[in-house]
Amino acid sequence: AQSVSQHNHHVILSEAASLELGCNYSYGGTVNLFWYVQYPGQHLQLLLKYFSGDPLVKGIKGFEAEFIKSKFSFNLRKPSVQWSDTAEYFCAVRVSGGYNKLIFGAGTRLAVHP
């Protein structure tokens, strides 16, 4: 069965620090990849997505992610975090032909201290 692994469950950073959240998936075929964010008290929001083409994708609020097919990875990055980035981040995968079934990772809770 397909699965998604997010390596860090909790991350604590100071403002202006750089962020990288890991995401690996297990599926050998074509995939679509997503990062969603859940701010405290709010619903899941799409940060960015990868379908095809340039493996480096840019999303909202200065986030970007790189798809490395050989490593089955889709890591999320931000060069300088802000206190307002405090949230839970979810990586999700949709396998080709899987209609709209998203397989989510367990999530990473990010706390940014001023």
Place this chain on the structure above:
Amino acid sequence: KAGVTQTPRYLIKTRGQQVTLSCSPISGHRSVSWYQQTPGQGLQFLFEYFSETQRNKGNFPGRFSGRQFSNSRSEMNVSTLELGDSALYLCASSTGQLNTDTQYFGPGTRLTVL
């Protein structure tokens, strides 16, 4: 455009009862997917409806069912509630176009089973 709406936002039920949750997708979206979010299991796919037909189903018992109406609104029903059904139930809507689709999530219905 208005976002995905879910009603009710909170529900308290007792074991053995049944519950119906409602989801109204973004205008123009024809696909509605349902997910269960719990601290222990994370986000898990329940099922997807497209044009009133169930197009995909996750690994949940038959007590979990759903339907979609001609206006794309969807309902999810859980019968014979168990304590373990306590969760946040999320609805996501999308256009339904395969392989290029992006799901947008609602705020969820928080179900507590006593």
